[in-house]
Amino acid sequence: MTPLFFEHDFLTLIPELFFLMTCLILLGFGLSIPSEGGESLRVYLWLSLFSLGYAFALLIHNPIEHAFAFSQSLIIDEFTLFFKALLLFGSFGTLVISKNYLIKEKMYSFEYILFLLFSTLSMLLMISSYDFISLFLTIEFQTLCFYVLAASKRTSEFSTEAGIKYFLLGAFSSGILLFGCSLIYGFTGMTNFGDLGLLLTGIALPQIYELSSFPASGLFLGILFLAVGFLFKVTAAPFHMWAPDVYEGAPTSTTAFFSIVPKIALLAVFLRVFFHSFYDLLESWQNILLLCSALSMIVGSFAALAQQRIKRLLAYSSIGHVGYMLLGFSCASLEGIESVCIYLVIYVLMSLNVFALVLALNSVNSRLRYVSDFGMLSVSHPVLAFTFACTLFSMAGIPPLAGFCSKFYVFFAALGSGLYAVAILGVLTSVISCFYYIRLIKIMYFERPSRWLTYEVLDLEKAGVLGLTLFCILFFFLYPSPLFLSAHKVALCLCV
Amino acid sequence: MISEYLFYFFSSLALASAILVIRARNPVHSVLFLILVFCNAAGLLILQNLDFFAMIFLVVYVGAIAVLFLFVVMMLHIKVAEIHENVLRYLPVGGFIGLIFVFEVLLVVENDLIPYAGWHSGIFSLTTAESISYLVSGLPFLLDPTRSFREYIHDFQTFFSFGSSGEASLSVNELCSSEMMKKVSEVFAQASYTEWTRVLEQTTNVEAIGQVLYTYYAYFFIVASLILLIAMMGAIALTLQRTNQVRRQEVFEQNLREYTKTLQKVRVQGEVGS
Secondary structure, eight states, rough: OOOOOOOOHHHHTOOOOOOOHHHHHHHHHHSSSOSSSSSHHHHHHHHHHHHHHHHHHHHHTTSOEEEEETTTTTSHHHHHHHHHHHHHHHHHHHHHHTTHHHHTTOOOOOHHHHHHHHHHHHHHHHHHHHHHHHHHHHHHHHHHHHHHHOOOOOTOOOHHHHHHHHHHHHHHHHHHHHHHHHHHHHHSSSOOOHHHHHHTTTTTSHHHHHOOHHHHHHHHHHHHHHHHHHHHHTTTTOOTHHHHHHHHHHHHHHHHHHHHHHHHHHHHHHHHIIISSSSSGGHHHHHHHHHHHHHHHHHHHGGGGGOBBHHHHHHHHHHHHHHHHHHHTTTTTTHHHHHHHHHHHHHHHHHHHHHHHHHHHSSSSSSBGGGGGGGHHHHHOOOHHHHHHHHHHHHHHTSHHHHHHHHHHEEEHHHTTTTTTHHHHHHHHHHHHHHHHHHHHHHHHOOOOOSOBBBBBHHHHHHHHHHHHHHHHHHHSSSSSHHHHHHHHHHHTTTT | OOOHHHHHHHHHHHHHHHHHHHHOOOOOHHHHHHHHHHHHHHHHHTTOOOOOHHHHHHIIIIIIIIHHHHHHHHHHHHOHHHTSSSSSHHHHHHHHHHHHHHHHHHHHIIIISSSHHHHHHHHHHHHHHHHHHHHHHHHHTTTTSHHHHHHHHHHHHHHHHHHHHTTOOOOOOHHHHHHHHHHHHHHHHHOOOOHHHHHOOOOHHHHHHHHHHHTTTTHHHHHHHHHHHHHHHHHHHHOOOOOOSSSOHHHHHHHSSHHHHHHHOOOOOSSSOO
């Protein structure tokens, strides 16, 4: 029997293939179940959670640790393993916390969950991609799912508006990204990350740079466009204007998904692009990322001060967090990559906690919209108020909590790379952002709300997520070494 | 020569009609200009010997997408006046960003795309003037397919001796003189070379795509199919109205039904006697 052409390639991708198959089976299954009523949605949700869990198990136990697949368009190593595991964890958590919200908002369509699953699949492939074509295809795959997710609540005009806005700006940024890719292809003739890395080795050395008369300015332009497309997608500061509107208009479960999950995949794949292929052209992208990081930190801290709506506030807060991650990114050192990984993990935990809380405070009489609605939460729900206060302290970066560790590590890496000005700016904006985080705590504990909301009973799954994430946030500082070790391993993967 | 003029013709027409797409007052006209852009792009593709791509371009973009646009535009009844209210309002910002883009592209074009064949200087570690003088003297012979390999070797040997001794080094002024540049451009205009791979084996566009699409690029093909699936699902999920009023076919129940029970003989009282 002759072996299949791609036999071994399929073996390396067993988790993704399994997940693809389950998505397709769930698509068929969804068509056969009745579309009304929460009961079938609940069944559907549990099935998709199972599929995510099994994909996670397959991923962890995949015997093949290092491989290239499909003629070097995909790569598998510790780096992808770490980010894929984090991604599946994030999707799992988001799906768990959005369960009751979907039923309460009467969003019974199974397609919503299916789009979540498909976008998770696309991001799994995105993390693995090792070629500009596969990168662009998976980004398109992901954003197409996201447009639908943003517009999924068809009865609400805000949701439709969010979908349209996201669609227009997302298409624009995809175009810029593709333009960057094609410029790079045009000036080097290659799309593979590894090939590009080999071609550009030592290009920045002055003796090579002057002699070879390499078309570097065209390449710079390509990298610039690539970086702009990437910054658009991760909502970094000059390109962030779509984020608050989309985050606010979309259904809250979608907002949770948008702010937690895609950042993992995008940061992972662009870490690989910039460190693997363009590390020798460091000066071309480091300044762009540094500038955007500084601007995101400033926007994230100052623009959030004036926000009255909780989802907008969280959107600006996530912009600020992206700024800190980009600071770690632009350090261009081993410590920088490690700090990004650590920050990302802790960011996922904190955001899961916050969004679980926002989704848990599902009021019976009206929707939780404004910051002032949290008033006197300490009296009505003392445990929830304590949880929220802890997470907010952690986001602000108060010492013993997890958020402090991640920020500390980012600033440490920045100082190590000599980026003193931006590191000091980061500390200052972090202090300013403390103001609005602590203002929320003040509202919860000391202010009377303008309108009283009656909240539903917390369900078991959300309570589990809240407890788990709170535990991690509170006691991270006692035993951080597993995360630090795995982050170090991840960072070493990029230093080929 | 003709292909050069055709290139200028197609590209300038494409640019002009692309501007008219966004400037036309009537949306139907702008869709028609869009079709013209696609046709010109197909012409440019044919000039690059990409016949299959040109055909696909026409079939997909003109045949499907532009016609779909036209349908949408004609069905929606967009008010003509609304569209061009705010052109001047966005001009300063848009113009500024556009100018930045133009300057960036011009920068690249200036530095990298205007050919002076500086590539060789790095490899042979010569000055630019020397390499150009080499190119001017040697290029027509190098690109001549009728010459033998021995002659090439001889050429290289003489060139290296000439380059290293530096007997005939040109000054920068000489290089920049118009005569020199004219010579360079003449050489580039005359240069013709044989692509031996093409002589050995001719493949058409379709064959070339087919050889890689299902083998090396199979993964891209699969992901593209998934994207199409998502696009279809998204369109359905966002527009399908699920109401209780519509009577729907329940396939599962239909299959479960026992036909012996659906058709029944009913004895009607009163008809027995007749």
